[in-house]
Amino acid sequence: MLENEMLNMGMAAKRASYRLAGISTDVKNKALQAMAKALEEREEMILAANQVDMDEGRAKGLNNALLDRLLLTPERIKEMADGLRELVGLPDPVGEVTGMWTRPNGLRIGRMRVPLGVVGMIYEARPNVTVDAAGLCLKSGNAVILRGGSEALNSNIALANVISTAAVGAGIPEGAIQLVQRTDREAVNIMMRMNDYIDVLIPRGGAGLIRAVIDNATVPVLQTGVGNCHVYVEEDADLEMAVRIVVNAKTQRPGVCNAMETLLVHEEIAPQFLPVVSSALREKGVELRGCERTREILPDCLPATEEDWKNEYLALILAVKVVKDIEDAIEHINTYGTGHSEAIVTGSYEKACRFVQGVDAAAVLVNASTRFTDGYQFGFGAEIGISTQKLHARGPMGLQELTTTKFIIFGNGQVRS
Amino acid sequence: MLENEMLNMGMAAKRASYRLAGISTDVKNKALQAMAKALEEREEMILAANQVDMDEGRAKGLNNALLDRLLLTPERIKEMADGLRELVGLPDPVGEVTGMWTRPNGLRIGRMRVPLGVVGMIYEARPNVTVDAAGLCLKSGNAVILRGGSEALNSNIALANVISTAAVGAGIPEGAIQLVQRTDREAVNIMMRMNDYIDVLIPRGGAGLIRAVIDNATVPVLQTGVGNCHVYVEEDADLEMAVRIVVNAKTQRPGVCNAMETLLVHEEIAPQFLPVVSSALREKGVELRGCERTREILPDCLPATEEDWKNEYLALILAVKVVKDIEDAIEHINTYGTGHSEAIVTGSYEKACRFVQGVDAAAVLVNASTRFTDGYQFGFGAEIGISTQKLHARGPMGLQELTTTKFIIFGNGQVRS
Structure with a gap:
């Protein structure tokens, strides 16, 4: 039996x-x-x-x-x-x-x-x-x-x-x-x-x-494990740093749970930032899927649907959304994220504090790649998994x-x- | 809807x-x-x-x-x-x-x-x-x-x-x-x-x-909450202390989860201890249900069945079992207990250590009543419940x-x- x-x-x-x-x-x-x-x-x-x-x-x-x-x-x-x-x-x-x-x-x-x-x-x-x-x-x-x-x-x-x-x-x-x-x-x-x-x-x-x-x-x-992770680029971000972090979070190892799946960009910086980051990403073979405002800036970008905000691609595909401000970014993350790893790139003390407080996730990063969320990188040694729940x-x-x-x-x- | x-x-x-x-x-x-x-x-x-x-x-x-x-x-x-x-x-x-x-x-x-x-x-x-x-x-x-x-x-x-x-x-x-x-x-x-x-x-x-x-x-x-709690009296226990703890754990407030439901007694001390503790318990109106060896010592005690070892009476009823030694006691507790509060009464350093290590429960007490397991008694203030699971x-x-x-x-x- x-x-x-x-x-x-x-x-x-x-x-x-x-x-x-x-x-x-x-x-x-x-x-x-x-x-x-x-x-x-x-x-x-x-x-x-x-x-x-x-x-x-x-x-x-x-x-x-x-x-x-x-x-x-x-x-x-x-x-x-x-x-x-x-x-x-x-x-x-x-x-x-x-x-x-x-x-x-x-x-x-x-x-x-x-x-x-x-x-x-x-x-x-x-x-x-x-x-x-x-x-x-x-x-x-x-x-x-x-x-x-x-x-x-x-x-x-x-x-x-x-x-x-x-x-x-x-x-x-x-x-x-x-x-x-x-x-x-x-x-x-x-x-x-x-x-x-x-x-x-x-x-x-x-x-x-x-x-x-x-x-x-x-x-x-x-x-454990499911990661729909975001990087949010604030208007006052160091753009060179932002490109480096976004490219790393998306392409360094796209098939794992702490890879980035959606890029959020403040509307003030989007016209400057999106062309630069998209060419860096495309050089690495990343396909972009953008919201309407993204596509105004990057006309050859494919359109993103509601599904794209939810998707954990685990592949060289990136959803891109232009947001009004940090509150809009936090709301998007708390709505579509899976509570894994969420990063902001910003030069502002106040924005960094607000993001750390407002985002509901296992790991919230300031000016660093989402790829760092793992037991070895945190200094714990081996891990049995990455918990995306809140108990224990x-x-x-x-x-x-x-x-x-x-x-x-x-x-x-x-x-x- | x-x-x-x-x-x-x-x-x-x-x-x-x-x-x-x-x-x-x-x-x-x-x-x-x-x-x-x-x-x-x-x-x-x-x-x-x-x-x-x-x-x-x-x-x-x-x-x-x-x-x-x-x-x-x-x-x-x-x-x-x-x-x-x-x-x-x-x-x-x-x-x-x-x-x-x-x-x-x-x-x-x-x-x-x-x-x-x-x-x-x-x-x-x-x-x-x-x-x-x-x-x-x-x-x-x-x-x-x-x-x-x-x-x-x-x-x-x-x-x-x-x-x-x-x-x-x-x-x-x-x-x-x-x-x-x-x-x-x-x-x-x-x-x-x-x-x-x-x-x-x-x-x-x-x-x-x-x-x-x-x-x-x-x-x-x-x-939260279900408590089938035990007190185990070792052969080297201070018997006066053991009576005090047993009576308190059973009768001070019998309807709550940290009250004792089964008493375990080392076989060497049972002939001396059981008559004393049973008369103290009966004075408080407690009904005893014993294993066979208990009933040899206390002939007027009702017989305990398998159900009695599992039961959370929440009432003035106590199951009593004579055990061979501390390992026998630990095994009984780990088999029938609900992982709430478990106490030993002993004068032996070694037995105290072994009990604390071997019993699988939220709270393991040495020479103290099980009734102490609660947020106020531990010094935490108000509590939302007593967890009997292991996560979180x-x-x-x-x-x-x-x-x-x-x-x-x-x-x-x-x-x-």
């Missing part, structure tokens, strides 16, 4: 999570080292499993972008191993007491950081998520149930096998790293409702996957975001009157 | 929330004072509306406990007003920057506390929640959509009217405090899926209400838990290479 199978995985993960919560940083670090080493030693077997997925993918007619995501190479296996080794150097968040105070009755009350328990990862094609997520969960003391995409099943089975065997060999409890080997939809539906055994779900993938998890899960969800974590989520707190209260016989 | 009506409320709340996020502490405090004053001035009207609810409640045959929860009196109105005034004195969490650092490329990155946006409260009979929740949301810069129980509809309409009018008069945007006046189930179903307009749902009430919200909501939920907030939730953070990033033209 599928239901029993899933519940058994959940129970095993829960059991493992209680033991894992008390395991020392040393043991966890040794396990990460062992996992990294095992990946490199079992390279041949992993590549063979990946070859099966690649062959099936080609036979199914997957496009080249998907096939590239699916592909493992010796270099990519080494990158995964290095990712695990990097976690060794990051501080262990578990057990940190973030504050302690004494009440008038003598009770000492503190807040201690503890693992979440069991994390459920639901993700798509990239097999490296299997290793990255397992490593982050292990270091933060969480058990993990991994459920990858069906296209990567053979690769994921091989990877999960190698790392979980290595982890158990290094003293990590069985059940701490498990992979759902069923790719039917029903398995994931059960998983999304296993509130007794899974503490949080993290979906990673396209907007469709994330929406499906939000709509169907009763387990709390950490929403907002923005890049690293080890600390994979923990919760508990109150610890020390008394000497106090009762309440 | 009900759907349009609800969406309009949502849009109005969202709009208000953007303005509210930028309103100064002074204006918010003046609004709280005005709301308190208005409640006292409109006492007569509020009591008249409450009388309608009470009459209907009696006609419907509501039991005395429910009628008592529903009842408003001049004293209770004064308590609500005083609750609002108390919020004036609490620090405003909005705008606090909890850390800022500089990256090697010169970017300055900080984390700023900001309101969640729009809070949806779904609650049952007590009309005071209308005022308490509105005050907490206002002080933390959030708009709120209130949806109370149908029994309290007239009282809630009167209260919401008085406080929202007073708030708007003091400079708070319209739409910041709204009450759903529809009591049909469909209204709440729509509300639970308004992800574009509501940032978080907080259900307050019985286990059934909370479960229904978790099962049906796509908006993120902060789960765990334990008593005050003003700070009604906020999220955003990253603020200050550059001077940085782009990513």
Whole structure:
């Protein structure tokens, strides 16, 4: 029975999570080292499993972008191993007491950081998520149930096998790293409702996957990733800086969530700025889609529709809108944005303050590219995703975001009157 | 159309929330004072509306406990007003920057506390929640959509009217405090899926209400309240202290979520401890339901079934179990507990450490009554509920838990290479 199978995985993960919560940083670090080493030693077997997925993918007619995501190479296996080794150097968040105070009755009350328990990862094609997520969960003391995409099943089975065997060999409890080997939809539906055994779900993938998890899960969800990001150029911006930031935000890596999708320009500066920036963007192969006022200035620009304001292109396409003022820009962003990363280019102290205060997003940037919103760039090290929701974590989520707190209260016989 | 009506409320709340996020502490405090004053001035009207609810409640045959929860009196109105005034004195969490650092490329990155946006409260009979929740949301810069129980509809309409009018008069945007006046189930179903307009749902009430919200909501939920709490008495406990804590945790206010529901006793101490504690408990009118080993020591104790380990009695009933050792106690708690408040009574440093580490709950107490888990006792001031989930907030939730953070990033033209 599928239901029993899933519940058994959940129970095993829960059991493992209680033991894992008390395991020392040393043991966890040794396990990460062992996992990294095992990946490199079992390279041949992993590549063979990946070859099966690649062959099936080609036979199914997957496009080249998907096939590239699916592909493992010796270099990519080494990158995964290095990712695990990097976690060794990051501080262990578990057990940190973030504050302690004494009440008038003598009770000492503190807040201690503890693992979440069991994390459920639901993700798509990239097999490296299997290793990255397992490593982050292990270091933060969480058990993990991994459920990858069906296209990567053979690769994921091989990877999960190698790392979980290595982890158990290094003293990590069985059940701490498990992979759902069923790719039917029903398995994931059960998983999304296993509130007794899974503490949080993290979906990673396209907007469709994330929406499906939000709509169907009763387990709390950490929403990640969709980014309809804007850069707003104020009338008093340094135009050379504005061009540099806009070109970087759009073209440095267009397929990721912190790339810019819409450019907003103050009407006073638009006649001067738009011709310059459009030629710089077109040099990089960017297609522009503008509002009416944009098209008055750039007559050869395609027209933008309502859909363009909503779209996360993830491609070399940019929507452009001329706005009346900063309030108009903030309203556009709060209406169409996905709460990921929003930037202003301005020379004005007052405008910078207003933008930072008024824009509702995980990251608000002044005079910097939206591309900086990520765990490494922020100095956190590895991340499990970028949260675009407001509960628990907002923005890049690293080890600390994979923990919760508990109150610890020390008394000497106090009762309440 | 009900759907349009609800969406309009949502849009109005969202709009208000953007303005509210930028309103100064002074204006918010003046609004709280005005709301308190208005409640006292409109006492007569509020009591008249409450009388309608009470009459209907009696006609419907509501039991005395429910009628008592529903009842408003001049004293209770004064308590609500005083609750609002108390919020004036609490620090405003909005705008606090909890850390800022500089990256090697010169970017300055900080984390700023900001309101969640729009809070949806779904609650049952007590009309005071209308005022308490509105005050907490206002002080933390959030708009709120209130949806109370149908029994309290007239009282809630009167209260919401008085406080929202007073708030708007003091400079708070319209739409910041709204009450759903529809009591049909469909209204709440729509509300639970308004992800574009509501940032978080907080259900307050019985286990059934909370479960229904978790099962049906796509908006993120902060789960509150259900408490199946334990006290574990170790073999080396000070027995006099253990009796005091057990009696307090069970009887000081049995109808609330932080009251004890099951007593666990180490087998070595059970023959000595159980007779003493049972006579102290019985003096307070507590009915005991014991495991087999308990009943060997207390032959007149009723037998406990599996159900008793799961039950949140909220009454003068106590389940009692003799356990082999601390590991047995921790396993029982992690299996049957609801992650609220769990206490150990022990003289051993090692046992105290093990219990604090091993028990998975919002609050773990050593040598103190479970009854201490609440916002006032912890020194936070007013609370909007006690979270028993792990995401975002765990334990008593005050003003700070009604906020999220955003990253603020200050550059001077940085782009990513």
